[in-house]
Amino acid sequence: MKIRPVILCGGAGTRLWPNSKNHQAKQFIDFGNWTLLGKTLERVKGSIFDAPIISTNAKYLKQVKQHLKRHKIKKYKIVLEPAKRNTAPAILSTALIKDIPNEQALMFFSADHLIEKVSIFNRSISKNKSNLNNQNIFIFGIKPTSPSSEYGYFLTKRIKGNINKVTKFIEKPKEVKAKQVIKKKGYWNSGMFFLRKDSIINNFKKYQPTIYRNCIKAVDKAKYKSNTYYLNKASFIKATAKSFDYAILEKTKQINAIKLDIPWSDLGSWKEILKMYDKNKNKYIKKKNVFYRPWGRYTNLFEGKEFLIKELFVKPKGILSLQKHHHRAEHWLVTQGNPKITLNKDSFIKKPFEHIFIPLEAIHRIQNSGNKPVKIVEAQVGSILKETDIVRYQDVYGRVK
Template identity: 55%
Template sequence: MKVLPVIICGGAGTRLFKENRDNLPKQFIDFGGWTMFQKTLDRINSKLFLPPIISTNIKYLNLVKKHLKKNKITDYKIILEPSKKNTAPAILSPCLLPEIASNQIILFLPSDQLIEEKNKFNQEIKKNLNKIFYKDIFVFGIKPKEPSDQFGYFFRKKNSINVSKFTEKPSIKIAKNIIKKGGLWNAGIFMSTKENIIYHFMNEQNKLFKNCLLSVQNSNKKSNSIFLESHSYNKIKPISFDCAILEKISNIKSIRLNINWSDLGSWKSLLNFYNINKKKYFTKTNLFRRPWGTYRNLFKGKNFLIKELIVNSKGCLSLQKHRHREEHWYVTEGYPEITLDKKILKPKLKDLVHIPKGSIHRIHNKLKKPVKIIEAQIGKILKETDIIRIEDVYGRIKN
């Protein structure tokens, strides 16, 4: 049996751009000639899968169609939510379509994750298809690279694929302990059958189930798009699939993925991605020399700019501030001394330093080894003219 991919694509993606409300959701942001939704569509371009269903918000319809056309996908369905209600109804509503067979295996994929090892990922799915039985839901887990308070975790029973416990977004201190005990990141990817998903919603979230069913039954179908009926759907209280179902049932199994995975949901993870792939963005014209070293513009997106700064030994940027932008600095090499208002910071390798808009700041490299930093500038105006120098060892302040 082929797998039906359901792509969950309705998130607002506010973790990266909290102030800039006009930014696109993360899954649609151009990060350098590609988007995460595009990468997700590419992942299911395989004989293993049936044509996809995209579960999204009605306001993203044109964006979704644009990406489907770009990826030359002509066979698909789009389910359109009239309002944002989190992942539980977004997962349930595709399962209620009458044309889907009750024993159909469905893979639920977030649209905003980066998984470069497509073949490995699909092999793991194929390996586990015959393990799905009555009431089973499979969750996908990733071995954590570092403690994070941005992800949920789960434990597996000893020598078993069965899940014993979920922990939702713990503190860094608790996350460290979870990792020591063998906990996995919850990747937010699920696999089950139509009948299993419906069974658990009927038993654990009956009111949500009834409203969602009415919304599907009374939906308006137009070509490949299904417009869910708003009166019933708007009665649903927002709730995640984890809270609605996974935390309440015992028939949960797991697939451990030994692949490179990221949701690029923080500036730290995003800047690390650009650091790993920075050579792809190198050109002859994007390198700029300064008295303290060099910087290279890697990519300019909507309301953000990614740079690499190289501060030479004894190099010192001007003490400065910005009116129109905030910055994030991700240390990839060396040991900088950073002035941030009245504080002196000494970040280590892979540390992230946030420079709020209007704060006074500077990078100073007092050692022999060069300092390398991947910088994200965030704001509507991202120009060198938005540098207000307060002190400068190179005499660049004009009186």
């Protein structure tokens, strides 16, 4: 029996768009002729997987079907949530659909993760399939590349059969604590799960009987049309809104970890998105998108819906104007040099791979006091992303009107 992949595709991704009501959900953002959902659909085409199941909601149904068609996936099932109830009801309802056998191995993916070295990832899934039973849950840990406070962590101990049992979860620690966790060989909690259908049922029966009872009804009363289950709203909204982590993982003792040392990100912040563009910038650079200025130059790497990615090159002793923007905020990732940043009344020096957020209407400037060039990858986020949205206060090159 092949592994059934389940893609959780209901998230709104509001963290990236704090000031926008009409933002795109992260999994559908075009980053340059590719999306995170598209990458996930390609990932589940591996020979170890059966046809995918996608859990989403009515708002995203059209986009999900467009992606399935674009990636030539003809066999699939969609489970449509009638209301937002977080990941616990979503995971359970998807597992309960009738064409999944009781002992079926289910691999739960998030639609918005970027994973490289997929062959290593898939081998680790296959290798652990025989360790699944009707109670346990395997989660995926990623070896940290930095003491990030954006991810949760977990610690493990080795038990018989070379299995890593999870002993403790640490929820998004501050950087100092994250360093201590990494020293103890802690791993990032990726939020992906591998378990059997009967394990899901048994854990929900034991720890979340209300969610279980209402999800059973929501699936039993669901309407089925065009490969899509429309869950019953009256029953589903009675299921308690909880994440799978809080509902199950914090209660059950039978959690094991699959540890991976592969490039992974959920692109959950503009800092992570900027790192991704910096790593792959040669794919995006075009000569016609290079613009020269008295302080150096900038290159437009990619323009998406309400965002623009640039690389700034500030020559030695170069200084941009003191300025603000009415219609956009900016996220900067320093990739080379030690620029002096002015942000409203504060000034500070930034090092490579440090991140700075420039809010809407904030007065700001970049200055390169050194003898080597400064490079910054910038995301402009807002309704107007043109040079016309620059209000200059001071400029050493005489550009203040």
